[in-house]
Amino acid sequence: MTLQNSKRIKMPLGFWEGLPQLGMTAxxxxxxxxxxxxxxxxxxxxxAQYFAIWQAYSDLIDDTAQGIIKLATGFETVHxxxxxxxxxxxxxxxxALRRMARYKQLCPPESLRITxxxxxxxxxxxxxxxxxxxxxxxxxxxxxxxxxLGRKGTGQPLTAKFVEFSHSMGDVQNLEAYFxxxxxxxxxxxxxxxxxxxxxxxxxxxxxxxxxxxxxxLDQSLNEQQHTCSITEMVKxxxxxxxxxxxxxxxxxxxxxxxxxxxxxxxxxxxxxxxxHLLTQVRHQQxxxxxxxxxxxxxxxxxxIGFEDQNSFYRAFRLWEGDxxxxxxxxxxxxxxxx
Numbered sequence: 606m607t608l609q610n611s612k613r614i615k616m617p618l619g620f621w622e623g624l625p626q627l628g629m630t631a632x633x634x635x636x637x638x639x640x641x642x643x644x645x646x647x648x649x650x651x652x653a654q655y656f657a658i659w660q661a662y663s664d665l666i667d668d669t670a671q672g673i674i675k676l677a678t679g680f681e682t683v684h685x686x687x688x689x690x691x692x693x694x695x696x697x698x699x700x701a702l703r704r705m706a707r708y709k710q711l712c713p714p715e716s717l718r719i720t721x722x723x724x725x726x727x728x729x730x731x732x733x734x735x736x737x738x739x740x741x742x743x744x745x746x747x748x749x750x751x752x753x754l755g756r757k758g759t760g761q762p763l764t765a766k767f768v769e770f771s772h773s774m775g776d777v778q779n780l781e782a783y784f785x786x787x788x789x790x791x792x793x794x795x796x797x798x799x800x801x802x803x804x805x806x807x808x809x810x811x812x813x814x815x816x817x818x819x820x821x822x823l824d825q826s827l828n829e830q831q832h833t834c835s836i837t838e839m840v841k842x843x844x845x846x847x848x849x850x851x852x853x854x855x856x857x858x859x860x861x862x863x864x865x866x867x868x869x870x871x872x873x874x875x876x877x878x879x880x881x882h883l884l885t886q887v888r889h890q891q892x893x894x895x896x897x898x899x900x901x902x903x904x905x906x907x908x909x910i911g912f913e914d915q916n917s918f919y920r921a922f923r924l925w926e927g928d929x930x931x932x933x934x935x936x937x938x939x940x941x942x943x944x
Contacts, residue, residue, distance in 0.1 A: 623681070669741065669776075672745075695808055697804065702755075717751075726803075728796065730796070755803065837878055855870070899934070899938060
């Protein structure tokens, strides 16, 4: 699903201004992307244009890995947009990452999912539109910048523990030297894993006064943006990507939306629905989608939609469809084979 606010994206001015340091001009990128020259002065672009710009930048760089490192390290703090400034001037690395994830909602097309577990913290990049993934270069720069943010904020040469990319990223050795860890290519996600203990590192760039100015403004913008979208659709989108992680409870989703459980329930009631109904609806929809893929085992389907055991999934599915998952799949696949 594509949320309304993901169709138009704010283009950071620092991107264009930083290109000469990389041996190219904004005009070079625009021509390569086959976009009108006037787009350089546009503050807002479409998702298609945004992806075209990043793909053009990638095509003009000799090596993807080199382009990732150069852009992540060459982006000067004076060019940071307010959404990044509030992270750079955060109290510590954890606060910075949480701010990045929260205010990323203001500048799609990607979102960040942060998970702390054991001694690790993972930051996974997800595209708002699962059917329209962004260029590999964009994924690479995003994860590299998150580590660079920690390095600049703490003033320490932090390293990652593990990095995963779904697509080729050029010279992997260069990336491993930059991240300070092994980089896996061909993974099923784009993910940065760092040491959890690094999250407590204090930011030397911490600026409480600046945060007092920026935070209310960004929170207001986020609140206004969320009100322009259907809260029902937003909740369903978050549920879909959270089911298999066991984080589809109301508290987790309300926190991701930056509101209390009661506020979320009230907003849903205002739209004529409730959390429990939406969760059932999303599980039902996802179950049908996954069962239509014969490569997925039914036990896997149960896990993917958030059921702890297969029997619970069977009981729920019989209530939804009046049949077992295996029989439904057989009939569905048979009907599509005939058509």
